Amino acid sequence: MHLTVLGCRSGMPADGQASSGYLVETASTKLLLDCGPGIAAALTAVTDPAELDGVVISHLHADHCYDLLPIGKSLLSATLDFPGGPPARSSSLRPVPLYVPAGARSLFTRWAALFPVVTAPLLDQAFERAFAVHEYTPGDRFEIGDTTVGLHELRHVAPNCGVRVETSTAVLAYTGDTGYADSAVKLATEADLLLAEATLSAPDRTSHGHLSGGDAGRIAAEAGARALALTHFASIEPAWLQHLFDDATGSFDGPIRVVRAGERIRVLA
Known part of the structure; x- marks a missing residue:
């Protein structure tokens, strides 16, 4: 299993x-975990979106789902011939399975309708044609290719589920956004890699729900995770990132990395 940031x-x-936004690749499966602004372009630098076997959205904040519409439109546009334009890249479309929190389907339909393309109405059907939308509830588990995906309800101002991706040889746990919670420890139990948001420089005492570096380290340690990767940064100033790393080392003595955009990480079993 590999993870591309x-x-x-x-x-x-x-x-x-x-x-x-994070691309998870196994021997036979490609999964996209979350899809915030800028991910549509970043994804095309490493793979064709049509090759995705599934997309899983942790929660419905814009920084985790906003680029679903551009990806959907690009999948549809690949099947169209425009006068004077390049020929269609594909004659058919395989809808990409899209797993989203309950209630998202109607929201996405309204969202797509805000940007009509009257000369090519197919492009207005991203969530009807480009994706096969599946609404999940916390606790759901499903198979995507050679992976088993589990959804764990965590603590955030919007309903958020951490995503656990398992194969026969590796386990990746991804928090989405959350404050410290016992359910986050369960999500990460004995994971080969815990990909944890580390947004804050100090623990979150509010109801919003975000982690500090120390919180992420504590979850990794209590869960028995083998390695920890910190992400979801409010700043990339070196001093800020070093503080997150140092804070995490105070709780977790396993391997810790501060991820970088474009980085490809092997998830060890």
């Missing part, structure tokens, strides 16, 4: 880096 910024893109 397509984007690792919290909130909106900054410093030339995209928001949240």
Whole structure:
């Protein structure tokens, strides 16, 4: 299993880096975890979106789902011949399975309708034709290719599920956004890699729900995770990132990395 960091910024893109988005690749499966602003472009640098076997969205904040519409439109446009334009790249479309929180389907349909293309109405059907939308609830588990995906409800101001991706040889746990919670420890139990947001320089005492570097390290240690990767950065100033790393080392004595956009990481079993 390999993890490619397509984007690792919290909130909106900054410093030339995209928001949240991670490509997980196994021997036979490609999964996209979250799809924030900038991810549509970053994804095409490493794979054709039509090759995705599934997309899983942790929660419905814009920095985790905003680029679903551009990806959907690009999948549809590949099947169209425009007068004077290049020929269609594909004669058929295989809808990409899209797993989203309950209630997202109607939201996405309204969203797509805001940007009609009257001369090519197919492009207005991203969530009807480009994706096969599946609404999930916390606790759901499903198979995508050679992976088993589990959704764990975590603590955030918007309903958020951490994503656990398992194969016969490796386990990746991804938090989405969360404050410290016992459910986050369960998500990461004995994971080969815990990919944890580390947005804050100090623990979050509010109801919003975000992790500091120390919180992420504590979860990794209590879960018995083998390695920890910090992501979802409010800043990429070296001093800020070093503080997150140092804070995590105070709780977790396993391997820790501060991820970089474009980085490809092997998830060891």
